Structures are given as C-alpha cells and as structure tokens.
Amino acid sequence: xxxxxxxxKAQHMNIKKTDPVEATLELIGGKWKPLIIWHLTxxxxxxxxxxxxLPKITQKxxxxxxxxxxxxxxxxxxxxxxxxxKVEYSLTELGESxxxxxxxxxxxxxxxxxxxxxxxxx
Amino acid sequence: xxxxxxxxKAQHMNIKKTDPVEATLELIGGKWKPLIIWHLTxxxxxxxxxxxxLPKITQKxxxxxxxxxxxxxxxxxxxxxxxxxKVEYSLTELGESxxxxxxxxxxxxxxxxxxxxxxxxx
DNA sequence: TGGTATAGTACCTATTAGGAAACCATTGAT
DNA sequence: ATCAATGGTTTCCTAATAGGTACTATACCA
Numbered sequence: 068x069x070x071x072x073x074x075x076k077a078q079h080m081n082i083k084k085t086d087p088v089e090a091t092l093e094l095i096g097g098k099w100k101p102l103i104i105w106h107l108t109x110x111x112x113x114x115x116x117x118x119x120x121l122p123k124i125t126q127k128x129x130x131x132x133x134x135x136x137x138x139x140x141x142x143x144x145x146x147x148x149x150x151x152x153k154v155e156y157s158l159t160e161l162g163e164s165x166x167x168x169x170x171x172x173x174x175x176x177x178x179x180x181x182x183x184x185x186x187x188x189x
Numbered sequence: 190x191x192x193x194x195x196x197x198k199a200q201h202m203n204i205k206k207t208d209p210v211e212a213t214l215e216l217i218g219g220k221w222k223p224l225i226i227w228h229l230t231x232x233x234x235x236x237x238x239x240x241x242x243l244p245k246i247t248q249k250x251x252x253x254x255x256x257x258x259x260x261x262x263x264x265x266x267x268x269x270x271x272x273x274x275k276v277e278y279s280l281t282e283l284g285e286s287x288x289x290x291x292x293x294x295x296x297x298x299x300x301x302x303x304x305x306x307x308x309x310x311x
Numbered sequence: 312t313g314g315t316a317t318a319g320t321a322c323c324t325a326t327t328a329g330g331a332a333a334c335c336a337t338t339g340a341t
Numbered sequence: 342a343t344c345a346a347t348g349g350t351t352t353c354c355t356a357a358t359a360g361g362t363a364c365t366a367t368a369c370c371a
Contacts (some may be wrong), residue, residue, distance in 0.1 A: 088298055127360075164297065276349065
C-alpha cells in the first residue's frame with residue numbers, strides 16, 4: 068500500500084494542517100471519482116451501467132478510476148464467472164463514509180447553479 | 190463567463206443528478222484549489238506566503254490556479270501599487286461558502302490517516 | 312456461420328502539469 | 342551610473358496524464 072508507506076514516512080515528520088486534505092484529494096481527487104461515488108450511492112452498478120451514467124467518460128478512464136478506487140478500498144469489485152462477463156461495483160464502508168461529503172458538494176453546486184442562472188437572466 | 194454560457198445551454202436540457210457535482214468540480218477540482226482555499230480560510234495571504242505554505246506547487250501553477258479562482262469569483266485579488274509589488278489574496282463570500290466543505294474534507298482525511306496509521310502498526 | 316453482448320486492453324495522440332529561467336519596474340547600495 | 346534585490350508573472354520545454362479508436366475473449370443465439 069503506497070499510502071501506508073507514505074504515512075509511515077510522515078509519522079517521523081511534522082504533520083501539517085494540509086495533510087488530511089491532501090490525503091483526501093489523493094483518494095478522490097480528479098474529475099471522475101466523485102461522480103462515480105455519487106452514482107454508486109445506495110446502489111450496486113455494473114460496469115456498463117456506470118458507463119451509461121457517465122457518457123463522457125471513456126472506457127479506459129472508467130476502468131482506471133475504478134481500479135484505483137478499489138486499490139484504495141473505496142469500492143468493491145465483484146466478478147461473476149459467466150459469459151458475457153458481469154462485474155458489479157459497490158461502495159465499501161470507507162466509500163460510504165464519503166457520501167455525506169458528496170451530498171454537501173451537490174447542495175453547494177445546486178445553489179451555485181441557481182445563482183449563475185439568476186445572473187444569466189438579468 | 191464560460192460557466193454562464195454552459196448553463197444557458199443546459200437550461201434547455203434535462204438537468205441530470207450529476208450536474209451540481211460536476212459544476213462544483215469545475216470550480217474546485219484539481220490538485221491545488223482546495224488547498225489554496227484551505228490556506229486562505231480566515232486570513233488574507235500574499236502570493237509569496239501561499240507559495241511558502243504550498244512548497245510543492247510551482248509559481249506558474251500557483252499563478253494559474255489563483256487566476257482561475259479569481260475568474261470564478263472564489264477569491265479576491267488586491268494589488269498594492271508599490272515596489273516591490275505586493276498582491277494579497279482573500280476568499281470572497283462565495284469562496285467562504287466552501288469552507289465547511291473543506292472542513293469536512295479535513296475531518297475525513299484526519300480519520301482516514303489515523304486508520305491507515307493503525308493498520309500500519311499491526 | 313456469423314452476429315451480439317460485456318468488460319475490458321493496447322496503442323497512439325492531445326491536453327495539462329511541472330521545472331528552470333527570464334522579465335519587469337523600481338528601490339537602494341556601490 | 343551601474344548593479345543586485347524584490348515579488349509576481351511569463352515563457353519555453355519536457356514529463357505526466359487524459360482521451361479516442363480499435364481490438365480481444367467467450368458463450369449464446371439466429
């Protein structure tokens with residue numbers, strides 16, 4: 068676990084104010100991960116369902132992001148031994164713990180979009 | 190305003206569940222913006238102070254990120270007409286409204302780092 | 312026999328981030 | 342008069358990351 072190694076190093080240094088934020092960003096930073104978590108909230112989804120929900124992501128990116136999130140323990144990947152293949156993704160407990168965070172993000176974004184809309188109508 | 194144009198377009202479409210999250214990510218997505226906001230919480234900082242607080246950022250990136258955030262109305266940039274130059278950055282009201290969000294991020298990250306640390310000690 | 316469906320890979324290009332150094336205007340020291 | 346220092350920004354080049362398109366494996370179905 069890369070992250071654990073980094074922490075082991077960090078233990079011997081001063082922990083800065085920014086470290087927790089940086090740690091969080093390492094797990095869910097980037098364009099796609101928050102959206103993936105948001106879609107997996109309260110439901111399990113197959114690869115193709117996620118792809119449909121995020122039309123602008125490429126398959127490569129989706130695979131890559133899912134793998135990283137699995138590696139970091141945010142999501143669970145369940146492969147069904149059948150043809151055509153079936154793979155289901157769901158949030159782990161750690162992943163679920165990020166949902167409140169996503170909710171705030173969504174609330175903030177909703178308000179922001181309303182503001183922008185009002186200004187556009189002036 | 191690029192964002193406004195996008196919204197004007199979006200008004201005529203169905204607004205999807207993910208839109209507010211995407212909108213938020215457009216403003217504070219990326220590696221540096223959350224950290225910059227976090228540092229500007231409750232205080233005004235000069236360019237060079239920010240640079241010192243974020244040793245890993247390059248000057249170019251810092252300038253770029255600050256400009257984008259100013260453009261999106263998250264921060265205020267005050268230039269003092271003096272030599273050597275002095276530029277102070279502070280959060281706008283909109284920027285301040287993101288602070289609770291950063292606080293949650295920091296709390297989550299703190300907990301996460303503790304967990305990782307405990308596992309590392311096993 | 313050929314087509315479909317699913318979850319990917321492989322390969323190549325485009326975009327973005329990062330690093331080093333130059334720039335600019337002005338002050339103060341030599 | 343010249344020259345270094347200052348602080349924010351810019352330029353140029355390279356490295357890293359994202360994106361697009363095509364391809365694979367395998368069983369089932371027509």
